[in-house]
Amino acid sequence: xxxxxxxxxxxxxxxxxxxxxxxxxxxxxxxxxxxxxxxxxxxxxxxxxxxxxxxxxxxxxxxxxxxxxxxxxxxxxxxxxxxxxxxxxxxxxxxxxxxxxxxxxxxxxxxxxxxxxxxxxxxxxxxxxxxxxxxxxxxxxxxxxxxxxxxxxxxxxxxxxxxxxxxxxxxxxxxxxxxxxxxxxxxxxxxxxxxxxxxxxxxxxxxxxxxxxxxxxxxxxxxxxxxxxxxxxxxxxxxxxxxxxxxxxxxxxxxxxxxxxxxxxxxxxxxxxxxxxxxxxxxxxxxxxxxxxxxxxxxxxxxxxxxxx
Amino acid sequence: xxxxxxxxxxxxxxxxxxxxxxxxxxxxxxxxxxxxxxxxxxxxxxxxxxxxxxxxxxxxxxxxxxxxxxxxxxxxxxxxxxxxxxxxxxxxxxxxxxxxxxxxxxxxxxxxxxxxxxxxxxxxxxxxxxxxxxxxxxxxxxxxxxxxxxxxxxxxxxxxxxxxxxxxxxxxxxxxxxxxxxxxxxxxxxxxxxxxxxxxxxxxxxxxxxxxxxxxxxxxxxxxxxxxxxxxxxxxxxxxxxxxxxxxxxxxxxxxxxxxxxxxxxxxxxxxxxxxxxxxxxxxxxxxxxxxxxxxxxxxxxxxxxxxxxxxxxxxxxxxxxxxxxxxxxxxxxxxxxxxxxxxxxxxxxxxxxxxxxxxxxxxxxxxxxxxxxxxxxxxxxxxxxxxxxxxxxxx
Numbered sequence: 001x002x003x004x005x006x007x008x009x010x011x012x013x014x015x016x017x018x019x020x021x022x023x024x025x026x027x028x029x030x031x032x033x034x035x036x037x038x039x040x041x042x043x044x045x046x047x048x049x050x051x052x053x054x055x056x057x058x059x060x061x062x063x064x065x066x067x068x069x070x071x072x073x074x075x076x077x078x079x080x081x082x083x084x085x086x087x088x089x090x091x092x093x094x095x096x097x098x099x100x101x102x103x104x105x106x107x108x109x110x111x112x113x114x115x116x117x118x119x120x121x122x123x124x125x126x127x128x129x130x131x132x133x134x135x136x137x138x139x140x141x142x143x144x145x146x147x148x149x150x151x152x153x154x155x156x157x158x159x160x161x162x163x164x165x166x167x168x169x170x171x172x173x174x175x176x177x178x179x180x181x182x183x184x185x186x187x188x189x190x191x192x193x194x195x196x197x198x199x200x201x202x203x204x205x206x207x208x209x210x211x212x213x214x215x216x217x218x219x220x221x222x223x224x225x226x227x228x229x230x231x232x233x234x235x236x237x238x239x240x241x242x243x244x245x246x247x248x249x250x251x252x253x254x255x256x257x258x259x260x261x262x263x264x265x266x267x268x269x270x271x272x273x274x275x276x277x278x279x280x281x282x283x284x285x286x287x288x289x290x291x292x293x294x295x296x297x298x299x300x301x302x303x304x305x306x307x308x309x
Numbered sequence: 310x311x312x313x314x315x316x317x318x319x320x321x322x323x324x325x326x327x328x329x330x331x332x333x334x335x336x337x338x339x340x341x342x343x344x345x346x347x348x349x350x351x352x353x354x355x356x357x358x359x360x361x362x363x364x365x366x367x368x369x370x371x372x373x374x375x376x377x378x379x380x381x382x383x384x385x386x387x388x389x390x391x392x393x394x395x396x397x398x399x400x401x402x403x404x405x406x407x408x409x410x411x412x413x414x415x416x417x418x419x420x421x422x423x424x425x426x427x428x429x430x431x432x433x434x435x436x437x438x439x440x441x442x443x444x445x446x447x448x449x450x451x452x453x454x455x456x457x458x459x460x461x462x463x464x465x466x467x468x469x470x471x472x473x474x475x476x477x478x479x480x481x482x483x484x485x486x487x488x489x490x491x492x493x494x495x496x497x498x499x500x501x502x503x504x505x506x507x508x509x510x511x512x513x514x515x516x517x518x519x520x521x522x523x524x525x526x527x528x529x530x531x532x533x534x535x536x537x538x539x540x541x542x543x544x545x546x547x548x549x550x551x552x553x554x555x556x557x558x559x560x561x562x563x564x565x566x567x568x569x570x571x572x573x574x575x576x577x578x579x580x581x582x583x584x585x586x587x588x589x590x591x592x593x594x595x596x597x598x599x600x601x602x603x604x605x606x607x608x609x610x611x612x613x614x615x616x617x618x619x620x621x622x623x624x625x626x627x628x629x630x631x632x633x634x635x636x637x638x639x640x641x642x643x644x645x646x647x648x649x650x651x652x653x654x655x656x657x658x659x660x661x662x663x664x665x666x667x668x669x670x671x672x673x674x675x676x677x678x679x680x681x682x683x684x685x686x687x688x689x690x691x692x693x694x695x696x697x698x699x700x701x702x703x704x705x
Contacts, residue, residue, distance in 0.1 A: 045512060046512045047512070048510055048511075048512060050376065057521060058521050061517060061520040061521060062520050062521050062522070062523075063520045063521065063522040063525065063526050064520075064526075065520075066517035066520055068515070068517055069515060070512065070515050071510045071511060071512060071514075071515045071516060071517075071518075072515075072516075072517040072518070072520075073376070073379055073406075073510055073517070073518040073519060074402075074518065074519035074520070075372065075376065076368075076372060076398050076399060076402060078368065078398075079368070079369075079372035079398075079399065081369070082364075082368070082369040082370075082372030082373045082376065082399075083372055083373075083375075083376040084376075085362060085369075085373050085376075086332065086334075086372065086373035086374065086375065086376030086377035086378075086379075086380070086384075087376050087377065087379070087380045087510065089331075089332045089360035089362055089373070089377055089382070090331060090332050090360075090376070090377035090378075090379075090380035090381065090382035090384075091380060092360055093331035093332055093358070093359060093360040093382060094331055094380075094381060094382055096358065097329075097331065097358055097501075099331070099381075099501070099502055100381065100511075105511070105512060122365045122366060122369070123365060123366070123368070123369045123372070125365065126364060126365035126369055130362060130363075132360075
């Protein structure tokens, strides 16, 4: 490990150095860009980051104006699992064979929800089996935002996207239920020692999880809930508030699965109604009272199962 | 040195071992799989120290190879037929990321209908991406061209990926007498560590590889790849020279002339079809008919200079294509199009005809080669081309 400690509890534990700096051209209030800043801070200067196609490629890293102060490379949309595999295997082999100085290099792979849960799922699954040291991070802004807000398998039920527009015949928008990717990875790959969920609105928790994922031997997975002003249709200044509300309402849960042990890392003292989260976002504006009631029931059941309630 | 009877997949695996490769990414598809079986065995038996990654698809294989190479590792991967097609997206970005990946393709007919036989269309549909491509005639050349591949691809003036194509079954699976050098001699030619280059991903020297460019820099980056491919011609010449000096074999880098002395007409092709051609032309020469064969060893980079200099002295060139381009100019083969185009500026150019042959793995016999040789010889005598593109051995 290249840091003094893993746990980040207070502002004093947060490194002052920034490794994700100016140069990107993401939207105002971009949640995923915030995730980049935190993961680079947590990973530190002996990390490399590979990013699959998506907002955090196209809007984030342009020729001659890279925001990354650590080594960075592009991977294909479905290639994040393969990319970190290749990098981790390369360092491992070259260090073992004396072709490269021995040290711990943190290999981070970053993909959006489409790149991770849809097109890249197979490669991520493969990368979780081999035992190479890397951390795959999904920035989950619940749509293909880079291409103009299309539904992914992580888009929540009832959300508007350009592929799931509410209309006269199809009133609800997206009717697919959000895929539970972290649980899928944990359940399907028993040797993975660390799986966690995080939110850009809980930065200490997020950075701790990044470090835990990097420190653990073998592959690890962290999924970060990252609000998206453009895709979720809300004013950019609400990004942190909406991220927080997602957790406070139970629409998103913060947990980690460490060596198979599930643990909530944050439990809202008194869970707020989902309507408080939904009403701030234009993507849910078409939902009617019974729809919101239905969603509340679904969230209540999920929270019970997770031990939040 | 070991003299043995073995297959193309084994000789390529031996070259990979001699190259002291660090990362191998494997996924099965006939007829290339044997190379990965052999490499897995070598690692299991402690003959080779490398990370061997069992992949979930060809796309993953080639993405892994690309990123491992980007981190400075020497890598090996490969595929065949539709597997190669499945990897297409990763194949596109490997040359433009300027990483020296070396891969083997066991050429195989594309689906549908399913077919285990050889065809060269699988790799030729990716001819424009920036991969260097060569075709060994036999398992011996498969070893030689693989070892040379690392040296060419890793040259800082090149830094482009490299494919060793092997005719499915005929070279991948058929045993052939080969000389495999001792590892020390191979290392004298190719040291275990690639030469240093500017674009390695490592925390000691942070850099961003392949950021988004749009119209600001897209054209300049393409032009750099063009230059790299042009540089590859001279680098390949030098590497061949060095290889010949150390091993006493290896032949010319781009074009090899077989029985061309005194011939007015030649056949031309890539890969293993040179074997039946040699036999047929030798027979004909004994019978007093002088027809030659021009073996195109490398298709990318395509050395216009070498091809033109070899072909300009003949009246007729019959290009043998084990591939096809549907709806193309003259509706012919892919290599035919390229050869014909290369000769266009000659004031007195040979006639170029095309034979579509061996599709789906149908054997190209010595008798077939004899009849084609006689046919081009006849065209040379009469000057009359009845049919530019002809399918050979077809049931109609």
